[in-house]
Amino acid sequence: MATNRRERLREATMNEIRAAALAQLSTGGPSAISLRxxxxxxxxxxxALYRYYDSLESLTEDLCAxxxxxxxxxxxxxxDAQTDCVSRLRAMCLAYREWxxxxxQEYALICGAPVLLTGDTPQEGPAVEKMEAAVDFTLAFLGPFAEAWAGRRTPPxxxxxxxxESLDGxxxxxxxxxxxxxxxxxxxxGWARLSGAITTEIFGHLRWAASDAEPLFRENLEDMLRQLTA
Structure with a gap:
């Protein structure tokens, strides 16, 4: 029981640290996060703080996860609010952009460093938790995508x-x-196209073309869905 209590106290402190880091991130961006x-x-x-996170990198990876x-x-x-696969994909992509x-600033943190999967990837800790969370996010789209692909009317x-041969990840x-x-x-x-469109908009690289990028995003999304189900 004592161990469980210590674990609860440790997790509560880590939650408080994450909340503080998130507040710094929201007001000043990724560079504003400071352990001190x-x-x-x-x-x-x-x-005392280093007993929970041994480096700024460790904290930011945990925050990314x-x-x-x-x-x-x-x-x-x-x-889960939709019933058919295409509506699910559309809703998911719109929710991705809305988030x-x-x-x-949180999205900027996520995009700041790639999630690398190599033979040297650690077996535990914030880095692997970040990797697993990123993979889970990507694979959340797989079920409705695969269903839509199976219903294609024409050969790709x-x-x-x-x-x-290039797909060796x-x-x-x-x-x-x-x-x-x-x-x-x-x-x-499609993933590169979707995330690229969102990232380009978030970082302001479409302002030369449109002050409101939502119609462009929706057109891009509908084009991808048409190609997927052709």
Whole structure:
């Protein structure tokens, strides 16, 4: 029982640290997160704070994992409110964009560093939790995508030489049970197109074209859905 109590107290303190880091992030962006400032605001010594997070990187990776989970909850709720696969995908993509627009600094933190899956990936800790949360977010789209792909009316176009050979990421293995090679390529390219459109808008790189990017996003999304179900 004592161990459980210690674990609860530790988790409560970590939640408080994350909340403080999130407040810094929301007001000043990723560069504003400071372990020393968090320790000062919580009435802790820097040494005491390092018992929970041994580095700023460790804290930001944990915060990234938490924000990925928040984003996943939003898109899953949107998915589960619909009945057919295309409506689910549409709702999820719109929820993804809405979350990013509502949490621009948190989205900037998520986009700040790639999630790398290699043989050197640690087996535990904030880095692997961030990796798992990012993968869970991406794979939340897989079910309705695979259902929509299975309902295609026409064969997909032939792939260019070398495309399949280029897909050597670890997550690709998780797609093979649900999708044929052509479907995997479309999923990866569609993901790049979707997240690219959102990221471009969030960082202001579409202001030269439109003050309101939502109609462009919706047109882009509908074009992707038409190609998916052709």
């Amino acid at each position: 400032a968090i320790a000062r605001d919580m009435g802790l010594t820097a040494a 938490d924000r990925y989970r928040s984003m996943t909850r939003s898109v899953v709720a949107a998915r 990013a627009l509502s949490h621009p 176009p032939a792939l260019l030489p070398g495309v399949l 670890v997550v690709v293995e998780l797609l093979t049970d649900k999708l044929p090679p052509e479907g995997i390529v479309y999923f990866v390219n």
